[in-house]
Amino acid sequence: MKTADTREEPSRTFATAERFIIQRCVQIQYRVVWLVVVLVVASVYLWLTKSGWARFEWKRDLDGYYDLLGRAFLSGHLRLPIEPRRELLALANPWDPDLNAPYRVLDLALYNRHYYLYHGAAPALLFFAPWRLLTGHDLPESFAVFVMCVGGFLVLCELLMVVLRTLPASVPLWLFALFLLTLALGQSLSNMPQRAMFYEVASAAGFLFASCGFFCLFKSFASVQRRVTWLFLCGLCFGLAAGCRPNLVFAAVPALAVVVLSGPRRLSLRALLSREVIALALPIAICCLCVAGYNYARFGNPFEFGLRYLMATASYQNIRPTIGNIFPSLYYFLFCTPTVDPVFPFVRLAFRWPFESIGYHFPARFFNGGTGGMLVLCPLVLLAVGPAFLPKKMSRHVAVTTIWSLTAFSILSILFVGSLGLVSQRYEVDFQPYLLLAGCIFMGLAVGLMRGRTRLWVQFGFALMMAWSILANMALAVQGPYDQFVQAHPESYLRLAKWFSPADRFRPLLNPPLHVYGHFYFPVPCSPGMQPLFSIGEFGSRYVVSEVCKQDNQITIVSSSGDPRFAQVWVADIALDRAGFERVDLDFAPQNKNMTVRWNGRVILTHPLPFLFTARSQVRVGWDATFGQKTAFSGRFIVPVTTEK
Amino acid sequence: MLCFARLIGLHRRSILFLGLLLGAATGCADHMRRPNPQPEIISNEDVAQIQPAVHSHSFTMRNVDATRQLAAGIHDVENNAWRWTAGEFSIVLATPRGASTRGADLVFGFHIPDAILRRTGPVTLTAYLNAAEVGARTYTAAGAQRFSAMIPPELLRQSPLAIDFHLDRYIPRGVLESRELGVVAYTVSLESE
Numbered sequence: 106m107k108t109a110d111t112r113e114e115p116s117r118t119f120a121t122a123e124r125f126i127i128q129r130c131v132q133i134q135y136r137v138v139w140l141v142v143v144l145v146v147a148s149v150y151l152w153l154t155k156s157g158w159a160r161f162e163w164k165r166d167l168d169g170y171y172d173l174l175g176r177a178f179l180s181g182h183l184r185l186p187i188e189p190r191r192e193l194l195a196l197a198n199p200w201d202p203d204l205n206a207p208y209r210v211l212d213l214a215l216y217n218r219h220y221y222l223y224h225g226a227a228p229a230l231l232f233f234a235p236w237r238l239l240t241g242h243d244l245p246e247s248f249a250v251f252v253m254c255v256g257g258f259l260v261l262c263e264l265l266m267v268v269l270r271t272l273p274a275s276v277p278l279w280l281f282a283l284f285l286l287t288l289a290l291g292q293s294l295s296n297m298p299q300r301a302m303f304y305e306v307a308s309a310a311g312f313l314f315a316s317c318g319f320f321c322l323f324k325s326f327a328s329v330q331r332r333v334t335w336l337f338l339c340g341l342c343f344g345l346a347a348g349c350r351p352n353l354v355f356a357a358v359p360a361l362a363v364v365v366l367s368g369p370r371r372l373s374l375r376a377l378l379s380r381e382v383i384a385l386a387l388p389i390a391i392c393c394l395c396v397a398g399y400n401y402a403r404f405g406n407p408f409e410f411g412l413r414y415l416m417a418t419a420s421y422q423n424i425r426p427t428i429g430n431i432f433p434s435l436y437y438f439l440f441c442t443p444t445v446d447p448v449f450p451f452v453r454l455a456f457r458w459p460f461e462s463i464g465y466h467f468p469a470r471f472f473n474g475g476t477g478g479m480l481v482l483c484p485l486v487l488l489a490v491g492p493a494f495l496p497k498k499m500s501r502h503v504a505v506t507t508i509w510s511l512t513a514f515s516i517l518s519i520l521f522v523g524s525l526g527l528v529s530q531r532y533e534v535d536f537q538p539y540l541l542l543a544g545c546i547f548m549g550l551a552v553g554l555m556r557g558r559t560r561l562w563v564q565f566g567f568a569l570m571m572a573w574s575i576l577a578n579m580a581l582a583v584q585g586p587y588d589q590f591v592q593a594h595p596e597s598y599l600r601l602a603k604w605f606s607p608a609d610r611f612r613p614l615l616n617p618p619l620h621v622y623g624h625f626y627f628p629v630p631c632s633p634g635m636q637p638l639f640s641i642g643e644f645g646s647r648y649v650v651s652e653v654c655k656q657d658n659q660i661t662i663v664s665s666s667g668d669p670r671f672a673q674v675w676v677a678d679i680a681l682d683r684a685g686f687e688r689v690d691l692d693f694a695p696q697n698k699n700m701t702v703r704w705n706g707r708v709i710l711t712h713p714l715p716f717l718f719t720a721r722s723q724v725r726v727g728w729d730a731t732f733g734q735k736t737a738f739s740g741r742f743i744v745p746v747t748t749e750k
Numbered sequence: 751m752l753c754f755a756r757l758i759g760l761h762r763r764s765i766l767f768l769g770l771l772l773g774a775a776t777g778c779a780d781h782m783r784r785p786n787p788q789p790e791i792i793s794n795e796d797v798a799q800i801q802p803a804v805h806s807h808s809f810t811m812r813n814v815d816a817t818r819q820l821a822a823g824i825h826d827v828e829n830n831a832w833r834w835t836a837g838e839f840s841i842v843l844a845t846p847r848g849a850s851t852r853g854a855d856l857v858f859g860f861h862i863p864d865a866i867l868r869r870t871g872p873v874t875l876t877a878y879l880n881a882a883e884v885g886a887r888t889y890t891a892a893g894a895q896r897f898s899a900m901i902p903p904e905l906l907r908q909s910p911l912a913i914d915f916h917l918d919r920y921i922p923r924g925v926l927e928s929r930e931l932g933v934v935a936y937t938v939s940l941e942s943e
Contacts, residue, residue, distance in 0.1 A: 610796075619792040624880070624912040626821045626840055684822065684838045686912035688880055705881050721796040741821035741842065745908035746798045748845050 131275070138282045139262060146289040147255050153582055154298040156597075157589035159247035163240075170213070170303035172243040174222050175233030183403050184219035194218055202419050212303075214404075214411030221403050223411035224303055225396075227348030228310040250301035253309035258289050260316040261542055264323055268504050268546050271327070274553030280564060283571045284545045290582070291574030292483050292541050293533035299585030308534045311350035318342035319511060319539065322360050325381075326367075326503045336364065336384040344392025351396065351410065352521045352535060357389045359513040363506060421472035426524035429468045433459045434523030438533060441478040443577070444733035446643070447611045448720045449602035452477075452580035453643065454530065455733025474529035475732070477581060479537055483574040485567075486537060488544035489515065491551065504546050511543040530586055587668055588645025595646070595716050606720075613720045616698060622690040623726040626740040629684040630657035636738045639691050640729035644668060646718035649729055650691060650702060652738075658682070662689075664702055664712040669731055677702070677709040686743075693717050807846040807854075808939030819843065821912065825929055832861070835932040837920035845909035849942040853903045856884065856913065857896065859937040864892040866931060870919035873933070878914040879905055895933075901940070911940070 155161075166172070173185045180186070193199050193208035199215055213220040222229075228249070236244040262285055269276060276284070289295065294312065297305045321339035325332045339360060347354035364385055368376045376382070397407035404411060413423050436459040444455040454475040458465045479486055489512040492505045499505055515536035522532050548567050555563055583590060583601075591598040599615045606612035625638060631654035641648040645668050653661045658681045665672040681687075690703035698717065702710040726744045728737040809816035811824075811833040823839030846854055856877060867873070867889075876886040877899050885899025921931040 614789045614792075617789045617792050621792065621794050621797050623794075626912070628822060683916070684840075685878065685881070685914035685916075686821070686840055719792075721792055724792055724797050726794075726797050741840070741912075743842055743910050743912050744794050744798050745910060746794050747907060748850055748909045 134278060135266070135281060138278055139266065139285065142282055142285040142289070143259065143262065146258060146286070149290065150251055150255055150295070150298050153295065153585075154247050154251045154301060156583070156594065157299040157301075157585055157587075158593050159245070159299075159301055161245050161248050163242055163245070165242065167243040167245060169243070169246040169306075170222050170224070171229050171233045171246055171249070171306050172237075174226065174229035175237050175243070178226075178229055178234045179237055183399065184221055185213065187213075187220045189215060189218060189220060200414060200416070200422070202417065202422060205416060209416035211416060213416055214414040215416055216404055216411065216414045221411050221414075222303070223415060224307040225311070225347075225349040225351065226399055227314070227345050228306050230348075231345070232310070246303060246306050247298070247301035250305045250309045251298055253306075253313045254294055254298060257309065257313040257316045257538070258294070260313070260320050261288055261538060264316070264320045264507075265542060265545055267320075267323060267327070268507055269549050271503050272549055272553050276549045276552055277564070280548075280552065280568070283568055284548070287483075287485065287571040287574055288538070288541060288545065291485070291571060291578050292537045293477075293479075293530050293578065293581075294538055295578050295582035296530050296586060297534065299582065299589055300587050305531060307349050308531050311346045311353045312534050312538060314342045314346035314349060315353050315356050315514075316538070318346060318356055318360070319507075319542075322363070322510065323503070323507055325364075326506065333380055333384045336381050337388060340385040340388035341392070344389040347389070348392055348396055350535060352518055354389070354393065355517040355521060356514045357385070358517060359510040360385060362513075363510055367506075418472075420470060421527055422470070424470055424472075424525050424527060426521065427468065427526065428524065430471060430526035431520060431523045433465070433467060433471060434526065434528050435519070436460060437473060437476045437478070437528040438519060438523060439478050439480050441476055442481050443477045443581070444730075447608070448643070448723055449605050449611075449613060450580035450583045451605075452482075452577045453584060453733065454581060457733065468526055471526040472528065474527075474531075475586065476528050476530050476533065477577075479533060479540070482577045482581070483537065483541060485544040485548070485570050485574060486540035488547045488551075489540045491544070491547035495550070499550070502550075504550055508543040508546050511539040515540045515543075530581070584644065588643075590645075591718055592645045592667070592715075595718055599718070610721050613718060616695040616717050617693070617719070618695055619691065619693040619717070619724070621724060621726060621744075622688060622703075623742050623744045624686040624688050625652075625727070625738060625742040626686050627652075627660065627681055627684065628740065629681050630654075631660050631681065632739050635663070637725075637729035637736055638662075638689055638727065638738060638742075640725045640731070641717065642719040642723050644731070646716070647731060648700065648714065648717065648719075649731070650689070651729075662702060662704070662709060664700065664710050666700075666712065666714050675710055675712045677704075679704055679709065686741075805844055807844040808937070808941070810937045811935050823915075823932075824935065832934045832936055834929065835860075835915070835917075835935050836930040837917045837922075837932050838914065839932065839935075840912060840914045841938055842910050842912055843938070843940045845906050845911060846940055846942040849901075849906040849940065850903055852943055854901050854906055854940045854942040856899045856901055857937070857939050857941060858898075858915070858935070859894070859896055861894050861934040861936065862889055862892050863934060865926075866921060866933070867892045869921060869925075873920075874918040875933075876916045876918075878916070879911060881914075884913075 170185070173187065177183065177185055187210060190208045193205055196204050199205055210220060214223045232249055233244050265284060265288065297309060318339050321335045321342055325335035325339060328335055343354065343356045343360065346356060361382065364381050365376055368379055368381065400409050401407045404414070415422050441457055442455065444453045445451060446453055454477050456473065456475060489508060492508050495505065518536040522535055552560060552564055595615055599613055602613045621639065623638070633654050635651050635653045637649060637651050639650040647669065648666045651663045651665070653663055655661050655678065660679050660681060662677045662679060664675040667673050688705050692701040698714050700712045700714055701708055727742040728735060806816060806819060809819060812827055812830050819842045821840035821842055823836035825834040827833050862873065872888050872890040874886060874888040875897050877884050877897070879901060884901050887897055889895055917932045923930040
């Protein structure tokens, strides 16, 4: 038929063919941009993975918890091949964090004299055990996280592209490129590769499977013939995601709601038992049953993941969802502002009180591993609720349905994770990528509905927000959750920092010669608590000298280097013979990397440092600003400077 | 191939801009690769930029602005004129111009009330600079007094200075009132000739 038409109306056929070629060209252009962005993102993720302590080791057995679990599965066990120490088993209560600290293996569950992993088993079953079986060696956890993050990102990109294709108007190429870059680098996912351990394995695998689930869900909307197949795959992916991070099972809720409500017989029993619903629900139910069986086989309780038996500090041992945890968690996940610093990488995570209400009493079990508020670091996620403001005729558009599914799941996930009282930047990966994707889809939709100058301004506004998200999150990604880059490769970090540090005062220096001193007023009896005398550098490269009141006229000088949570500490005791100003000097010798502390000219302490890394502006006398919390020496102090040469 | 040409054609400005950006960045990189000299020592001059400045080398006790130069052991201002000190008290003073070559005179103007002297007997006031004694004097009579100590130039090469005063006898807290009482301070200064 088409051939006959061609003969009859050659000009129309020619126009159609031209249009087809143009469309193909446009599609290829988008694909080229996609390819370039994917290559850039994969390179950045690989670089971030290698910027910390992680090494890809292929030829020897590794001690990652997922490697151990993979090996356990292959040997027919659920317990990890680690024997608990005899001292630990001999304790009256081996789970008591005050007693077990010297003997425990952190963050494993001890039950029936065996160690178990409380994180989801799906990554071990699907990646680590097969890899070991095929290669005879362990899969490095860092490499697994890198692959899962890139894989999840690719799926999100694909989902974004297929959704954008359904929109009435296409988005400009540059805006599309920004969407992709923001999806990869403008959110907390980029914070994971640098410190890729078993925590990140579970999160990254959950992210990969949940993304696949949403992709399949969308394909089920668009496909009539293979709708059931896509829904089955969607259910399987969501089930596997729950096998990595149980809270990801909430992805099934909006998916089921969409499938039920989009059918011809809404909310009837027949609708609930339709082929589509069964195809979606069955694999999820099977996966959940497998998880319950796995729990029962380990702990004799299908609902026990091992949290009750966790070897951990009191702040996160035996956590359970409670309403009281939600308020502070929401603050940390949504609103907590980072510290903006003139020294590279310019944005840092800060430990703050909820809404700056100093003295706020946290719930009994609340763990804060450091977060940046999602609405501050990636304000685009707010656009995920944008469809509420769209014209009603758009409400049944497949893109809008997708946005609502992503948003509903994210809200459920935030509330559940928040109720656990576990707050960390990596947990934002359980919801932020989907909110951001929903935001990107909405941006595409909104831009398509606008014309003229309004469209230009809105695009400009979106671009600004995306640029901020990318810059802020990349700053955090370079720093990583434990500032490992500067600790593992200070020279490389310095070279990178110099690119972005034109001002001498804010340019980082590696092992600079240093001599600073101050006169501090020490009362007798001394003021209680720990007070900073000097602080240098930030976070992983931080060095602090503090004073601690021991007795009335006895103080201890504490010299501490590195991440405050795992600091290397040296101390010296000082007797105060009277109240008054005392001179304290700090000297760093680059030759031997020794930091020397002097008290009225007398050497009281020599602390060998791995390195000293600081900008001039980060040398502070009398105060400290670790994690954005400013603490100052409570007495008077002066920092004399030479008046005349 | 046609599509690729079309892509280039449509985005030639963006590609040109990216090229310029890359060129500039490469230039920067070349600059960054140059060997760096050993950085200059980080010293108090770097740190002092973010410390509260002390400008005054002389002040009266009624001057509210001078409060930040009172380090410890000096009570609130009374009658808008004087302040009681404790047995040990400390102040911060800026170094006056020229003091690093000519030295300076530390002058402390105060009053010993009769009621205090009757209880304590003769009082010795000692001044320390950087934990080193710079002067001491014993007072046996009540009334207005002046303490003066010549500080050599080698101790005045930096600014500000922390000066500690020590009274060997004073009224402990709870005897006359809840505060520890030493002398009544009026002025303090560091004067260079």
